[in-house]
Amino acid sequence: MKVRGRIKRISGPLVIADNMAGVQMYEMVRVGEERLIGEVTRIKGDTAYLQVYESTTGLKPGDPVEGTGSPLSVELGPGLLGNIYDGVQRPLSSIIDYLNKIGSSRSIFIERGVDVSPLSRDKKWYFTPSALNTGDSVSSGDVIGVVQETGLIAHKVLLPPGMQGKVSWIAPEGSYSIVDPIAEIKVNGEVKEVYMMQRWPVRTPRPYRLKLEPSEPLITGIRIIDTLFPMAKGGTGMIPGGFGTGKTVTLHGLAQWSSANVIIYIGCGERGNEMTEVLERFPTYKDPWSGKPLMERTVLIANTSNMPVAAREASIYVGVTIAEYYRDMGYDVLLVADSTSRWAEALREIAGRLEEMPAEEGYPSYLASRLAEFYERAGRVKAYGSPERIGSVTLVGAVSPPGGDFTEPVTTHTRRFARVFWALDTSLAYRRHYPAINWISSYSAYVDTVSDWWSKNVDPEWKSYREEIMGILVRENELQEIVRLIGVESLDEKDKLILDVARMIKDGFLKQNAFDPVDAFSTPKKQFELMKLIIDYYRDATKKVEGGTPASRVKELLGRLYVDIVKARFSVPNEKLEMIYKLKKEALKAISSA
Amino acid sequence: MSSLYGVREYSRIAEIRGPLLIVEGVRKVSYDEIVEVELSDGSRRRGRVLDVSSNIAVVQVFEGTTGITTTGTKVRFLGRALELPVSEDMLGRIFNGLGELIDGGPEIVAGEKYDINGSPINPAIRAYPEDFIQTGISAIDGMNTLVRGQKLPIFSGSGLPHNRLAVQIARQASVKGQNEEFAVIFAAIGIKYDDYIFFKKFFEETGALNRVAMFVNLADEPAMIRLVTPRVALTLAEYLAYEVGMHILVILTDMTNYAEALREISAAREEVPGRQGYPGYMYSDLASIYERAGRVHGKEGSITQIPILTMPNDDITHPIPDLTGYITEGQIVLSRDLYNKGIYPPINVLMSLSRLMKEGIGKGKTREDHSQVSDQLYAAYSRGVELRSLAAVIGEESLNVNDRKFLKFADLFEKKFLKQGIRENRDVETTLDIAWELFAELPEEELTNIKEETIKKYHPKYRAII
Numbered sequence A: 001m002k003v004r005g006r007i008k009r010i011s012g013p014l015v016i017a018d019n020m021a022g023v024q025m026y027e028m029v030r031v032g033e034e035r036l037i038g039e040v041t042r043i044k045g046d047t048a049y050l051q052v053y054e055s056t057t058g059l060k061p062g063d064p065v066e067g068t069g070s071p072l073s074v075e076l077g078p079g080l081l082g083n084i085y086d087g088v089q090r091p092l093s094s095i096i097d098y099l100n101k102i103g104s105s106r107s108i109f110i111e112r113g114v115d116v117s118p119l120s121r122d123k124k125w126y127f128t129p130s131a132l133n134t135g136d137s138v139s140s141g142d143v144i145g146v147v148q149e150t151g152l153i154a155h156k157v158l159l160p161p162g163m164q165g166k167v168s169w170i171a172p173e174g175s176y177s178i179v180d181p182i183a184e185i186k187v188n189g190e191v192k193e194v195y196m197m198q199r200w201p202v203r204t205p206r207p208y209r210l211k212l213e214p215s216e217p218l219i220t221g222i223r224i225i226d227t228l229f230p231m232a233k234g235g236t237g238m239i240p241g242g243f244g245t246g247k248t249v250t251l252h253g254l255a256q257w258s259s260a261n262v263i264i265y266i267g268c269g270e271r272g273n274e275m276t277e278v279l280e281r282f283p284t285y286k287d288p289w290s291g292k293p294l295m296e297r298t299v300l301i302a303n304t305s306n307m308p309v310a311a312r313e314a315s316i317y318v319g320v321t322i323a324e325y326y327r328d329m330g331y332d333v334l335l336v337a338d339s340t341s342r343w344a345e346a347l348r349e350i351a352g353r354l355e356e357m358p359a360e361e362g363y364p365s366y367l368a369s370r371l372a373e374f375y376e377r378a379g380r381v382k383a384y385g386s387p388e389r390i391g392s393v394t395l396v397g398a399v400s401p402p403g404g405d406f407t408e409p410v411t412t413h414t415r416r417f418a419r420v421f422w423a424l425d426t427s428l429a430y431r432r433h434y435p436a437i438n439w440i441s442s443y444s445a446y447v448d449t450v451s452d453w454w455s456k457n458v459d460p461e462w463k464s465y466r467e468e469i470m471g472i473l474v475r476e477n478e479l480q481e482i483v484r485l486i487g488v489e490s491l492d493e494k495d496k497l498i499l500d501v502a503r504m505i506k507d508g509f510l511k512q513n514a515f516d517p518v519d520a521f522s523t524p525k526k527q528f529e530l531m532k533l534i535i536d537y538y539r540d541a542t543k544k545v546e547g548g549t550p551a552s553r554v555k556e557l558l559g560r561l562y563v564d565i566v567k568a569r570f571s572v573p574n575e576k577l578e579m580i581y582k583l584k585k586e587a588l589k590a591i592s593s594a
Numbered sequence B: 001m002s003s004l005y006g007v008r009e010y011s012r013i014a015e016i017r018g019p020l021l022i023v024e025g026v027r028k029v030s031y032d033e034i035v036e037v038e039l040s041d042g043s044r045r046r047g048r049v050l051d052v053s054s055n056i057a058v059v060q061v062f063e064g065t066t067g068i069t070t071t072g073t074k075v076r077f078l079g080r081a082l083e084l085p086v087s088e089d090m091l092g093r094i095f096n097g098l099g100e101l102i103d104g105g106p107e108i109v110a111g112e113k114y115d116i117n118g119s120p121i122n123p124a125i126r127a128y129p130e131d132f133i134q135t136g137i138s139a140i141d142g143m144n145t146l147v148r149g150q151k152l153p154i155f156s157g158s159g160l161p162h163n164r165l166a167v168q169i170a171r172q173a174s175v176k177g178q179n180e181e182f183a184v185i186f187a188a189i190g191i192k193y194d195d196y197i198f199f200k201k202f203f204e205e206t207g208a209l210n211r212v213a214m215f216v217n218l219a220d221e222p223a224m225i226r227l228v229t230p231r232v233a234l235t236l237a238e239y240l241a242y243e244v245g246m247h248i249l250v251i252l253t254d255m256t257n258y259a260e261a262l263r264e265i266s267a268a269r270e271e272v273p274g275r276q277g278y279p280g281y282m283y284s285d286l287a288s289i290y291e292r293a294g295r296v297h298g299k300e301g302s303i304t305q306i307p308i309l310t311m312p313n314d315d316i317t318h319p320i321p322d323l324t325g326y327i328t329e330g331q332i333v334l335s336r337d338l339y340n341k342g343i344y345p346p347i348n349v350l351m352s353l354s355r356l357m358k359e360g361i362g363k364g365k366t367r368e369d370h371s372q373v374s375d376q377l378y379a380a381y382s383r384g385v386e387l388r389s390l391a392a393v394i395g396e397e398s399l400n401v402n403d404r405k406f407l408k409f410a411d412l413f414e415k416k417f418l419k420q421g422i423r424e425n426r427d428v429e430t431t432l433d434i435a436w437e438l439f440a441e442l443p444e445e446e447l448t449n450i451k452e453e454t455i456k457k458y459h460p461k462y463r464a465i466i
Ligand SMILES: Nc1ncnc2c1ncn2[C@@H]1O[C@H](COP(=O)(O)OP(=O)(O)O)[C@@H](O)[C@H]1O
Pocket: A241, A242, A243, A244, A245, A246, A247, A248, A249, A250, A434, A435, A436, A512, A513, A514, A515, B353, B354, B355, B356
């Protein structure tokens, strides 16, 4: 029985409805004559409080509200990749087509009450069944068959969670739509149809057999990340920073270059043009790992800052549910959310309208637990079903602290749950030192986790070089304090050398122009060789200085080679690392005469 | 609006609080509906519904509630949201902050009516802005390039020459290879009469008036109208850009007055205040204005927005500039220090940013060396500025020779690159050439942001040889 109630009050995105007895918490409802999408966020007697995912302009008391009987869910199946959805999974490109088809003159806008399915019902997919026979036992997570969803991703059709029984029929190889049955399973004497599409409620994590420790790095091609503050597949990270410090560029970089199989990009309360940028570029950019267009591995979720605020709160859950779905197929999924602060603010706005007691800075007291629940959905897992599959969801959220002040609640709470902290620094950004990730205050809990990988796949000395480069940067930071008070001249020669080498590290290694075709992506090998170039130079130069040569003289001897070293990041392509070896030889030779 | 109930009139006013009327006994009133209030003396005011429950409506009166009485006042609910009739003939005319003609000229034949709140543009149909707009101002063209369809605000302080800069941009803005001029939509939001006259005179003098529509709410006019003025202006802009196909430059000044009106209405509604009393939803509210800029596929026109705001106490972390910067595609920040040094335009390039610059510059758009030149200017100037503060502590003579060159570079940069005349319209090549002259003051091996071949081609040292 569907609940039918009436609107009692409207205040922004919050609608209060009467006569709603029987409605469930978080049930999806249809509001008003236009059947706008809403969700129940509180129940009091037979009154329900609804957050509405579209503009409430024009709603009136007395208008109907209808329950749907189920919580806000997403459609999961082939056709997700390459698509762009709004915060409640309405397909934004299909909406344009739909509005054009009905002859709307306003098809460039998102009009209210448009109801288009997230996944196309018409499109046929070529389905190849698994080797299953009538009578075989199957249980949730088993791979029923495969659909080549894009050039990059083989979409595994999984038996939905909770389903278990014996195969009574499986479709032969061929083309089917997502609403055509592709198998029948006998469950306790009852036959159930299986489709390529399944639904899942967004606020419930999808189940898995076992959580595993992250073990491999998620290579991003961004040097300061991979080398100094690495991310692991299945890990969690945050990137806080004031406006203009590089959150979005970094997240675009991660989406573009990361060694993940599937990318979920959530534009949560940010700019329309930033979504457009991904939409226009990704079909033409190549995945550096496979050479295929990036869009083939990407799903976009867009609730831009001018779109309804309640859907902003939902967008995060829609995105992470899709991520878990591909994880269950055995893929490494990276989800980036720009920005989780806008999600938290949406939470605050709704809480405020519900007149809930605010905790810090107006945020509801459950902000921290919501953040914890979200980041808990990351991880490397062993999925249910056979064949055996290990997949991962890596979560990275941008945080936009008011005034760039990291002591505010969203930043401080997120720090408790995210294990990598890439702190963006306004003063570095003002100087156009990009990425403006502060190397003193950032950290990663995965350095030890990934160092095995580096030592096996790149160089056994990775860890010691990394420690040395960090050591120089930390020392330089202390020295700068002294310099600010008394100038450089009072420093001893070894410390002066540290200042020179630190500048070399900053200009030649840490800085990385996201828009330079050579610089933007460094292979692990190139990262290591650039680091080694600078550190080997430093080691030799230290000996010279210890032998009595002034630091300024060493630099003089290096001469123009200094410029070549700091420009190597954009003048040496990934496939021409011998240029770095040659450069190093020349540099060491140049200072050897000291 | 979904269904129209026609006009309904009620007169039971339970409470008057700040700009709000609480009207009782209402039926079938819808959220955001527009209202006409008739006072006992027959005068009329406008308002809109902010909150509605079964029989109570909260109405915000744009012109304020001064003089309204609980008895003898009639409140008419008009059955529609606030709308603006739009037409091309609105160019060349002057309107009040609600979009009504005030220039005494002939009536305009009303076109189609649009809800002033607009609708969000579908991000899937936006076209990424990438057409370089030459403003003729070196600090902008060279280092913070504006492109067509961008929203680039000016963050100013009281007394700084933001108005002059805005009109200089409006006068000089041009797109290479296209002689079509921008049409300008100007929204005055709570500004002083002097400032209004400054803009009006400028438009008259340049003969541009017939390509300008002005929406004017002055400082002494009702504050609540400020919440409407930018939306009315943008509704016309959207019509002209996306239906008529024109390139529109929208100047919104001063967004600080807008935000203050928002705070006032929030306080009157007794909402939980956010930072410094501004409402928690100010981010989304500002975004519903600023995001009404851009280009879309399949439409000729574009909307470029230059909002102006004055930072209270010159503080960029104040909620108004802070939230604006989080939404807009960069910011041009004016500096009191530079202004006091006699530098016009006093643009603090280090704090300024154009997020859309990279797509608007380079070969075929400006010049191949543009992005490297810009990177190098930033690197060298920021180093010079840092050394300036170091020199202030330890003395210039304690700096080494190299550092002193950067110190000098910073001075030259401000005097030769930043500084220019109010009517000086530099083309982008001139801007880049000035930068190269400045680079010649630095040791060549310090030009670490520029590729070897670019140096060989543009550095004055090598150019002179050829
Ligand atoms: N790695 C980078 N390389 C080059 N430019 C960068 C880089 N990171 C940031 N930027 C510059 O900084 C600007 C602002 O970055 P963005 O990511 O949009 O900031 P945020 O999202 O923190 O507001 C960009 O438009 C770009 O000009």
